[in-house]
Amino acid sequence: MAAEPGASHIPWMDQVSVAGSTGNQHHAEPSGHAAPLRDHVVREPPRRILVADDHPDNIQLLRARLEARGYIIESAVDGEDALERIYESPPDLILLDVMMPKVDGMEVLRRLKADRTLPFIPIILQTALDSSEHMIQGLDAGADDYIAKPINFRELEARVKSLLRIKALQMDLAARERELSEANDRLLAVSRIDGLTGVDNRRYLEERLHEMWGHAQRLHEPLAVVMCDIDHFKRVNDRYGHQAGDVVLKQFSQLLQDAAREIDRVGRYGGEEFMLLLPGTVLDSAVTFAERVRQDVEHHTFTFDDGELRRTMSCGVAAWPHPRISNQDALIKAADDALYVAKETGRNRVIRFDSTEFNEHTASTEEDDEVPR
Ligand code: GH3
Numbered sequence: 338m339a340a341e342p343g344a345s346h347i348p349w350m351d352q353v354s355v356a357g358s359t360g361n362q363h364h365a366e367p368s369g370h371a372a373p374l375r376d377h378v379v380r381e382p383p384r385r386i387l388v389a390d391d392h393p394d395n396i397q398l399l400r401a402r403l404e405a406r407g408y409i410i411e412s413a414v415d416g417e418d419a420l421e422r423i424y425e426s427p428p429d430l431i432l433l434d435v436m437m438p439k440v441d442g443m444e445v446l447r448r449l450k451a452d453r454t455l456p457f458i459p460i461i462l463q464t465a466l467d468s469s470e471h472m473i474q475g476l477d478a479g480a481d482d483y484i485a486k487p488i489n490f491r492e493l494e495a496r497v498k499s500l501l502r503i504k505a506l507q508m509d510l511a512a513r514e515r516e517l518s519e520a521n522d523r524l525l526a527v528s529r530i531d532g533l534t535g536v537d538n539r540r541y542l543e544e545r546l547h548e549m550w551g552h553a554q555r556l557h558e559p560l561a562v563v564m565c566d567i568d569h570f571k572r573v574n575d576r577y578g579h580q581a582g583d584v585v586l587k588q589f590s591q592l593l594q595d596a597a598r599e600i601d602r603v604g605r606y607g608g609e610e611f612m613l614l615l616p617g618t619v620l621d622s623a624v625t626f627a628e629r630v631r632q633d634v635e636h637h638t639f640t641f642d643d644g645e646l647r648r649t650m651s652c653g654v655a656a657w658p659h660p661r662i663s664n665q666d667a668l669i670k671a672a673d674d675a676l677y678v679a680k681e682t683g684r685n686r687v688i689r690f691d692s693t694e695f696n697e698h699t700a701s702t703e704e705d706d707e708v709p710r
């Protein structure tokens with residue numbers, strides 16, 4: 338392996354620099370550990386423990402012992418006081434006395450463990466030595482551990498340490514879960530978007546159509562599809578280059594998005610072909626809409642690095658309900674057929690599925706197809 342610039346020739350120096358701030362991670366893991374060495378050097382902030390006990394002497398004693406071990410001790414003299422403090426600033430662990438005035442320890446325990454808005458706070462119940470009933474009830478109510486009074490401090494210390502370790506693991510796990518779920522969300526968004534234009538990709542568009550189709554059927558609401566295709570787009574690439582073509586595609590999809598309503602979906606169906614889904618829209622309105630967008634495109638000047646150009650588009654429009662459209666594939670095909678007719682009959686046009694022109698043109702091409710060769 339080639340030495341990195343500035344790397345030391347003294348073997349242990351590499352590790353020292355890793356543990357410091359140079360971030361040279363390639364030499365960092367001596368035995369395949371995932372975490373860089375410097376993680377071990379970072380000091381944890383002192384842990385905050387809330388001691389809830391109605392006997393000031395008990396608090397005093399616990400404070401002295403635990404502070405000597407580096408913990409920060411906060412105290413509450415009854416259950417109500419404890420709850421207030423916990424909600425103000427959740428501690429890392431709670432040492433909870435069962436017998437307290439106002440709200441007793443058992444009730445505090447129940448409320449805290451039932452509250453899902455709180456982070457995980459380990460709770461150690463302090464019970465009287467002769468009260469195994471309290472201990473059982475406490476564990477049932479969700480206490481993480483218990484300690485009998487009079488307290489054996491070495492035992493308490495061991496239990497505190499172990500629960501804080503569990504809490505740290507738990508927090509770590511929760512953070513990883515959050516990261517994973519955020520990464521998942523990002524991945525999901527990327528999987529739905531067309532990389533070049535930022536509109537829906539074909540797969541997602543078809544999923545949306547599936548959903549809209551079902552909705553339209555259930556509520557008997559109309560649903561329109563507009564298929565748009567840039568006219569002679571290949572010439573843009575041929576004359577100005579592929580990058581200029583990309584810029585035109587981006588600006589074109591922006592024009593479509595600007596024209597669409599919030600509830601509509603705009604997506605790239607393929608190359609320079611885009612599809613719009615217009616829920617709650619009848620055929621007439623969809624044609625009017627498509628005609629407006631056609632004009633927007635016709636009057637738009639596409640600009641790119643080395644110049645500017647004008648382009649037109651052709652559209653095919655179809656909508657449900659219609660006797661010839663019985664499923665979502667038929668709806669797409671109807672819009673696609675209409676787009677084909679728009680191309681065939683001169684481009685820069687909007688053709689409505691099932692219009693006289695559409696039917697005549699379709700019939701004449703069908704006749705052509707039937708001519709024996
Ligand atoms: P028509 O009016 O019949 O639609 O003609 P056209 O030239 O627009 O259609 P044709 O299907 O012949 O050509 C489409 C072109 O679109 C060819 C293809 O290279 C180009 N294209 C497809 N995807 C992209 C893309 O992502 N970027 C660029 N720059 N060009 C693309």
Ligand code: MG
Binds near residue numbers: 568569571
């Ligand atoms: Mg085209």
Ligand code: MG
Binds near residue numbers: 608
């Ligand atoms: Mg095309």
